[in-house]
Amino acid sequence: AQSVTQPDIHITVSEGASLELRCNYSYGATPYLFWYVQSPGQGLQLLLKYFSGDTLVQGIKGFEAEFKRSQSSFNLRKPSVHWSDAAEYFCAVAPNTGNQFYFGTGTSLTVIP
């Protein structure tokens, strides 16, 4: 069965510092991989996705993620965090397009001045 693990429940970073959020998946083949962000009281917004090709993908708001097949990981990064990045971040996998997604437990990001 597929599963998604986000090892870090909560992360606190200073504004302007770099950020890396971890995501590991368990799936028989390489799934489609996604990162979503959910700001307090808001819906989910897609940050970026990986289907195939270049393993480093760029997303919105200055985020990027790198797919590493050998590690079954899809970590999210941002070189300089802004206070508005404080939110809940979810990694998700899907077996292919059009199918159901499975979400990780989420990482809550706090940004301090």
Added chain:
Amino acid sequence: SAVISQKPSRDICQRGTSLTIQCQVDSQVTMMFWYRQQPGQSLTLIATANQGSEATYESGFVIDKFPISRPNLTFSTLTVSNMSPEDSSIYLCSVADSNTGELFFGEGSRLTVL
């Protein structure tokens, strides 16, 4: 992109009652998905609703508790039956774009069970 409308947006319900959530999509889709997001938790897939066939439920979710209808390609309902306080959650309807792969969500229905 798909525009998804859910009703009700929020409700307060009494223990033992049932509530039906409606989901309307602005385009025809083969599969619609129902998720639950409990307070402070991630999204858990309840079931996949296919038009013309019975919904497929994930482990831990049963039809008697969460009956689903899918009468056409743009509409679905999820009923939360015999509610208890543990059912207090946000329930989200979603569809996946088979071209872009993106999952689109409705605004969610926030249920509080007293």
